[in-house]
Amino acid sequence: MNQPQNKSFPVSWDQFHRDSRALAWRLTSQGPFTAIVAITRGGLVPAAIIARELNIRVIESVSVKSYDHQNQGKITVLKSVNSDLLAADASGQKLLIIDDLVDTGATARAVRDMLPNAHFATVYAKPQGRELVDTFITEVSQDTWIFFPWDLDFTYAAPIAGGTD
Numbered sequence: 001m002n003q004p005q006n007k008s009f010p011v012s013w014d015q016f017h018r019d020s021r022a023l024a025w026r027l028t029s030q031g032p033f034t035a036i037v038a039i040t041r042g043g044l045v046p047a048a049i050i051a052r053e054l055n056i057r058v059i060e061s062v063s064v065k066s067y068d069h070q071n072q073g074k075i076t077v078l079k080s081v082n083s084d085l086l087a088a089d090a091s092g093q094k095l096l097i098i099d100d101l102v103d104t105g106a107t108a109r110a111v112r113d114m115l116p117n118a119h120f121a122t123v124y125a126k127p128q129g130r131e132l133v134d135t136f137i138t139e140v141s142q143d144t145w146i147f148f149p150w151d152l153d154f155t156y157a158a159p160i161a162g163g164t165d
């Protein structure tokens with residue numbers, strides 16, 4: 001990552017479900033899609049919600065890793081897209097790629113290279129990667145780290161004004 005992520009944007013399960021549903025609503029005018037390609041692991045949860053809302057039964061995964069905790073490394077493709085879907089994309093079928101967020105855009109670029117005709121959607125977007133995404137719901141600033149509900153646990157929060165309660 002290019003700049004420190006000194007703000008935080010924690011997302012609850014409720015909020016994530018609502019935002020993913022809002023993304024599904026927005027995607028209704030872009031389909032119908034024959035299949036979803038979820039970018040694991042973060043894209044698996046919104047992909048399940050969107051598949052349910054849009055009645056899509058075929059879900060493929062592509063595994064791309066670029067972060068170790070909050071540090072960006074080089075892009076590694078751990079699992080590519082199966083050849084049937086590569087052929088479907090090349091023949092003009094509408095595929096939908098889903099991820100939880102786009103940050104620098106490195107992951108999105110790698111997956112777009114595999115499926116150049118697919119519609120790319122994320123729940124959240126940061127400015128550096130926004131142009132690589134066709135549809136998203138909420139933008140946060142580049143110096144914000146989004147904390148997803150599957151990475152969080154309930155814990156004590158100090159008062160905003162400082163000190164202890």
Ligand SMILES: O=P(O)(O)OC[C@H]1O[C@H](OP(=O)(O)OP(=O)(O)O)[C@H](O)[C@@H]1O
Nearest residue numbers: 040041042065066067103104105106107
């Ligand atoms: O736009 P970028 O700068 O490439 O960052 C966005 C990607 O980073 C995160 O995935 P990560 O590589 O951490 O793997 P994970 O989904 O398994 O958590 C996130 O889920 C996106 O896929």
Ligand SMILES: O=c1[nH]c(=O)c2nc[nH]c2[nH]1
Nearest residue numbers: 067103144145146147148
């Ligand atoms: O949980 C996450 N939050 C983020 O803001 C982010 N950016 C890249 N990868 C990320 N993972």
Ligand SMILES: [Mg+2]
Nearest residue numbers: 040041042043
């Ligand atoms: Mg990811």
